[in-house]
Structures are given as C-alpha cells and as structure tokens.
Amino acid sequence: MARGYNGLNFRDIAAQVGIKAPSIHHHFATKADLGAAVARRYWEDTVGQLAAIADEEPDPIVALRRYPEIFRASLSNDNRICLSSFMAAEYDDLPDRVKTEVQCFADVNVAWLGKLLNDTRIVEPGESESRAKAIYAAVAGAQLFARGRSDIALFDTMIASYRAVGLLPA
Amino acid sequence: MARGYNGLNFRDIAAQVGIKAPSIHHHFATKADLGAAVARRYWEDTVGQLAAIADEEPDPIVALRRYPEIFRASLSNDNRICLSSFMAAEYDDLPDRVKTEVQCFADVNVAWLGKLLNDTRIVEPGESESRAKAIYAAVAGAQLFARGRSDIALFDTMIASYRAVGLLPA
DNA sequence: CCGACCCGACCAAGTGGTAGATAGACCTTG
DNA sequence: CAAGGTCTATCTACCACTTGGTCGGGTCGG
Numbered sequence: 200m201a202r203g204y205n206g207l208n209f210r211d212i213a214a215q216v217g218i219k220a221p222s223i224h225h226h227f228a229t230k231a232d233l234g235a236a237v238a239r240r241y242w243e244d245t246v247g248q249l250a251a252i253a254d255e256e257p258d259p260i261v262a263l264r265r266y267p268e269i270f271r272a273s274l275s276n277d278n279r280i281c282l283s284s285f286m287a288a289e290y291d292d293l294p295d296r297v298k299t300e301v302q303c304f305a306d307v308n309v310a311w312l313g314k315l316l317n318d319t320r321i322v323e324p325g326e327s328e329s330r331a332k333a334i335y336a337a338v339a340g341a342q343l344f345a346r347g348r349s350d351i352a353l354f355d356t357m358i359a360s361y362r363a364v365g366l367l368p369a
Numbered sequence: 370m371a372r373g374y375n376g377l378n379f380r381d382i383a384a385q386v387g388i389k390a391p392s393i394h395h396h397f398a399t400k401a402d403l404g405a406a407v408a409r410r411y412w413e414d415t416v417g418q419l420a421a422i423a424d425e426e427p428d429p430i431v432a433l434r435r436y437p438e439i440f441r442a443s444l445s446n447d448n449r450i451c452l453s454s455f456m457a458a459e460y461d462d463l464p465d466r467v468k469t470e471v472q473c474f475a476d477v478n479v480a481w482l483g484k485l486l487n488d489t490r491i492v493e494p495g496e497s498e499s500r501a502k503a504i505y506a507a508v509a510g511a512q513l514f515a516r517g518r519s520d521i522a523l524f525d526t527m528i529a530s531y532r533a534v535g536l537l538p539a
Numbered sequence: 540c541c542g543a544c545c546c547g548a549c550c551a552a553g554t555g556g557t558a559g560a561t562a563g564a565c566c567t568t569g
Numbered sequence: 570c571a572a573g574g575t576c577t578a579t580c581t582a583c584c585a586c587t588t589g590g591t592c593g594g595g596t597c598g599g
Binding site: 202203204205206280283284285286287288289290291292301302305326329330332333335336337338339340341343344346347348353356357359360361363364365366 | 534
Binding site for chain 2: 587588589590591592
C-alpha cells in the first residue's frame with residue numbers, strides 16, 4: 200500500500216503471497232473489494248495502536264504527546280504514508296467502498312484525539328473536535344512532507360514546532 | 370493534474386487540447402518530460418501568487434495571514450490539491466525529474482514563509498525555517514483532509530485552529 | 540525544399556477479470 | 570471402512586482494454 204491504489208496490482212500481490220494472480224479473485228471478487236479490505240484492516244490496526252497508547256498512559260496529556268509516534272512509525276517502516284494521504288491524488292477515481300474505508304482512518308484518529316482533548320482541559324469543550332482535526336491534519340501533513348524527502352528528522356522538526364506553539368501538548 | 374501522475378494519460382490530455390495523442394510527443398518526448406513541465410509550471414505559478422500577496426501587503430504579518438488563500442483556492446477550483454500532496458502516494462515510482470520539480474513547490478512555499486517569518490519578529494530568528502516548514506505541512510495537510518471530504522468549510526475550521534494556537538498569525 | 544506540426548495505424552506491455560480444469564480436504568452415506 | 574460428492578483453493582490459458590510510445594506519411598508556412 201506504499202504506492203497508491205493504482206499501484207496496487209494483482210500480479211505483484213500474488214507474487215508476494217506466493218500465489219498466481221487469478222487466485223486472488225477467490226478471496227476478493229474485485230479490486231475494489233481488495234482495496235477496501237486493505238484499507239479496513241489498516242484503520243483497524245490504527246485503532247489498536249491508539250487504544251494501546253491510551254491504555255499505557257493514564258494521563259491524557261502524555262497520551263496526546265505520544266500521538267505522532269504512529270505516523271513516525273510509518274515513516275520508519277519503509278518510508279510509508281498513512282491511508283488518507285495516499286488516497287489524496289487518486290481520490291476522484293477511487294471506488295466508493297474504498298473511499299469510505301479510507302475516511303474511517305481519519306475518523307478514528309479524530310475521534311481518539313477529540314476524546315483525549317476533552318478529558319484534558321487544555322481546550323474549550325466546544326472546540327475539542329475542531330482542534331482534533333487540526334492536529335490530525337498537521338501531523339499527517341508533516342508525515343507527507345517528510346516522506347517526500349525521505350527525512351524522518353524533518354518530521355521530528357515539524358512536530359517540535361507544533362509543540363512549541365501549543366498545537367500539541369509540550 | 371487532479372488525479373495524480375498515473376492518472377495523467379496522453380489520450381485524455383490530447384482530447385482536452387484538441388489534438389491526437391501521438392502529437393504530444395512532438396512537444397514532450399516522454400511522459401516524464403510532460404510531468405516535469407506541468408510540475409514546473411505549477412510551482413512557477415505559485416511563486417507568482419506568493420509574490421503578489423507579498424506585494425499587496427506591506428505588513429508581513431498580514432501577508433502571512435493570507436497564506437492559506439492559495440491552498441483554499443485549489444479546493445474551490447474543482448477540489449484540487451497541491452503538487453506535493455498528490456505526489457505522495459506515487460512518490461516511489463515517480464521519475465526523478467518530476468520528483469525534483471514537485472519538491473520545488475514545497476521549497477518555494479517554505480522559502481516565502483521563512484522570509485516573512487524572519488521579517489516579523491513573531492519567531493526566534495533561528496527557528497523561522499522550521500516554523501515555515503511546520504506551517505506549510507499543516508496547511509497542506511488541512512487541504513488534503515478537506516479535499517477528502519469535499520468540504521471547504523472543514524479547511525477553514527482547521528486554519529482557524531492554527532490561528533487560535535498561534536501557528537499562523539491571528 | 541524544409542522543418543514544425545499533426546495524423547492514422549500500429550505495437551509491446553501491463554491492467555483487471557473470466558472460464559474451465561485440477562488437486563486435496565472434509566463430510567456424508569451405503 | 571470405502572466410495573462418492575461437495576467445497577475450497579489453486580492453476581493455466583485467455584480476453585478486452587488501456588497505457589506510453591513508434592513509424593511513416595501528410596500538410597502547410599517560410
């Protein structure tokens with residue numbers, strides 16, 4: 200999933216799994232199904248990671264501070280980017296099912312952030328939602344930029360700036 | 370350029386220009402050339418827009434405040450995204466020439482922001498560069514997110530949050 | 540005449556997807 | 570227990586279509 204939906208082709212996947220291309224259709228009838236399944240699994244994994252952080256850190260501020268970890272991990276792992284970002288360019292011709300699954304990724308991120316922001320009092324209760332969206336967008340944008348340069352240090356620098364201005368807890 | 374580099378195909382472009390596909394090769398030998406040319410023109414246009422803002426606004430703080438305008442305009446105009454974002458998913462298999470041109474887009478944005486941040490004193494002199502990168506990434510991320518929902522109001526909301534925390538001048 | 544521009548015809552490669560056959564696991568039944 | 574049937578997963582072979590790109594020839598202004 201590092202090369203976009205268009206870059207996703209049955210032959211390569213089959214080869215990677217040690218199978219022939221047409222056999223895939225036995226598990227996923229169409230490419231849209233396959234894409235949606237991949238996307239779904241991706242955001243489900245993310246839900247797990249977010250839950251783990253919230254579990255390990257009873258203090259919501261500490262948990263929030265660890266949020267960028269997830270996006271940083273993608274970069275470390277083969278310079279990957281998150282679902283929403285990769286969807287961007289191909290958004291127009293993405294099958295609807297895939298689109299909704301990808302949007303779920305953003306939704307679960309914003310929901311997690313929003314809840315923690317509400318638990319802390321660092322933001323007015325009515326603004327935790329929009330603040331969550333802003334954080335998500337900023338961190339995803341930083342990941343995007345850093346990936347374009349294959350430079351994780353760049354990512355860290357931008358996250359540091361977000362903390363400096365108070366977008367993220369310091 | 371709304372559907373990524375892969376979505377860029379000779380037949381469609383030819384039709385749009387009122388020409389047949391093979392004729393394009395007379396102007397751009399290869400697809401990489403075409404892509405690089407499009408990318409180059411895109412960031413050159415952006416340079417012009419940034420210069421216009423800086424020209425119209427003698428106060429650098431006011432100019433900085435107007436920065437998101439450019440990304441907002443792309444969204445209004447057929448829900449488009451900026452070059453760097455669209456490059457994201459396809460980054461791995463993008464021809465080198467295209468890659469460098471696309472990176473130029475980010476570079477000119479960061480340069481413009483950095484200069485204005487230096488002119489104002491709202492940030493320590495040594496940090497204007499990293500702050501510029503953070504602003505660029507955040508605004509691009511907001512554009513990306515908003516485009517995924519085809520919701521310009523969402524973009525405005527996130528920009529407002531950036532201003533609220535002081536990432537962007539209020 | 541020449542060079543810039545454009546065309547129709549074509550090509551090799553790659554795409555998602557289909558059809559039909561095969562092999563084995565498992566379950567039912569005489 | 571053996572025989573048969575069914576289901577699942579895989580295969581080979583193929584298809585229609587799209588892609589970037591080539592080739593040779595036409596057309597037209599300088």
